[in-house]
Amino acid sequence: MTGNDILVEVRDLKVHFPIRRGVLFDRTVGHVKAVDGVDLSIPRGKTYGLVGESGCGKSTLGRALLQLTPPTGGEVNFDGTELTTLPAGKLRTMRRRMQMIFQDPMSSLDPRQNVESILTEGLQTHGIGGNRDERRRIIGETLDAVGLPRWALSRYPHEFSGGQRQRIGIARALVLGPELIVADEPVSALDVSIQAQVVNLLDELQDSLGLTYLVIAHDLAVVRHISDTVGVMYLGALVEEAPSDRLYTEPLHPYTRALMSAVPVPDPDVEDNRERILLSGDLPSPANPPSGCRFHTRCPWAQPTRCADERPALRDIGGSRVACHWAEPIASGELRPHQVRPQLTRPADEGEDPSVVSAPTEPGSYV
Numbered sequence: 001m002t003g004n005d006i007l008v009e010v011r012d013l014k015v016h017f018p019i020r021r022g023v024l025f026d027r028t029v030g031h032v033k034a035v036d037g038v039d040l041s042i043p044r045g046k047t048y049g050l051v052g053e054s055g056c057g058k059s060t061l062g063r064a065l066l067q068l069t070p071p072t073g074g075e076v077n078f079d080g081t082e083l084t085t086l087p088a089g090k091l092r093t094m095r096r097r098m099q100m101i102f103q104d105p106m107s108s109l110d111p112r113q114n115v116e117s118i119l120t121e122g123l124q125t126h127g128i129g130g131n132r133d134e135r136r137r138i139i140g141e142t143l144d145a146v147g148l149p150r151w152a153l154s155r156y157p158h159e160f161s162g163g164q165r166q167r168i169g170i171a172r173a174l175v176l177g178p179e180l181i182v183a184d185e186p187v188s189a190l191d192v193s194i195q196a197q198v199v200n201l202l203d204e205l206q207d208s209l210g211l212t213y214l215v216i217a218h219d220l221a222v223v224r225h226i227s228d229t230v231g232v233m234y235l236g237a238l239v240e241e242a243p244s245d246r247l248y249t250e251p252l253h254p255y256t257r258a259l260m261s262a263v264p265v266p267d268p269d270v271e272d273n274r275e276r277i278l279l280s281g282d283l284p285s286p287a288n289p290p291s292g293c294r295f296h297t298r299c300p301w302a303q304p305t306r307c308a309d310e311r312p313a314l315r316d317i318g319g320s321r322v323a324c325h326w327a328e329p330i331a332s333g334e335l336r337p338h339q340v341r342p343q344l345t346r347p348a349d350e351g352e353d354p355s356v357v358s359a360p361t362e363p364g365s366y367v
């Protein structure tokens with residue numbers, strides 16, 4: 001097995017949810033294009049971090065990858081098997097190898113089941129562990145792996161802290177011996193002090209068990225340290241994908257640059273002088289995405305040509321994949337962001353906060 005052995009390959013994946021209206025006769029009046037043409041691959045034993053703001057389609061992509069939400073189009077290949085056309089019975093068998101960890105362990109764990117029952121359920125469903133002793137052995141090893149004591153078995157989810165509950169969630173996935181784990185916001189419901197422990201646990205488990213991860217997070221800091229590759233999503237599509245270090249040190253897509261510029265830096269001197277990129281407007285609706293580049297309505301570098309009418313493909317630029325027509329002149333500084341004018345949000349005599357500025361929305365020019 002090599003680092004380039006691809007475990008998961010996603011091609012042109014689409015998930016379009018129908019928008020239905022009508023009381024007597026249901027009719028489809030449009031579609032929410034939650035995922036709209038995503039290509040990505042994850043080598044075995046590696047971590048792919050997926051980031052982007054709320055509503056950009058991260059969770060839907062994770063669920064579609066595991067076929068928990070049926071894709072509308074595209075392909076998902078898992079270890080050589082195409083999942084989108086797999087008969088239901090075979091897909092159920094395959095599920096053991098692909099597990100999910102959720103954001104809020106409290107809502108994903110049944111409060112009426114104790115830990116032993118939670119962990120036994122999956123083993124029984126998949127016919128793992130021939131008898132009670134064998135199942136107990138597997139469960140005991142899994143508890144050790146996630147750092148939970150044996151007495152946890154007889155306890156219920158509400159008797160644990162948030163961090164311990166997430167360990168139960170991880171144990172529930174792990175007990176089946178999966179190869180791929182999709183972790184959807186695995187630490188965002190936890191106290192900051194606990195987040196690092198859970199991230200470290202995921203890291204250790206990957207090392208000891210050779211797991212492959214898709215880690216979904218809106219927080220760039222969470223994925224940075226555990227990801228080998230990071231993909232940035234905007235309105236259902238990847239806008240940039242790069243090796244983790246490179247993405248953070250050399251973001252190329254204007255949206256990635258804006259996300260990075262919002263992350264505070266601990267060094268006060270750097271913090272005072274760092275570039276901050278303001279995005280104008282809200283995230284457009286995935287039911288009615290902008291034409292051309294979906295980011296052009298908020299992009300500080302948007303140009304009068306191409307951006308509004310030509311959807312940029314993800315293309316290779318020195319080891320990153322970037323979906324921007326103007327990535328090279330932006331990176332070189334030849335193309336500059338539109339100036340952020342101090343434009344007050346309310347008339348001056350209404351007691352406004354003069355520090356509040358908004359970026360202009362009209363496209364600028366090549367300078």
Ligand SMILES: Nc1ncnc2c1ncn2[C@@H]1O[C@H](COP(=O)(O)OP(=O)(O)OP(=O)(O)O)[C@@H](O)[C@H]1O
Pocket residue numbers: 017032033034052053054055056057058059060061218286
């Ligand atoms: N079952 C569904 N039916 C209709 N629309 C849906 C469904 N699930 C998600 N969506 C819509 O798809 C879009 C993407 O949602 P998704 O939850 O995948 O985004 P996300 O990036 O994971 O956001 P968050 O971090 O808030 O979960 C959103 O506009 C959401 O409202």
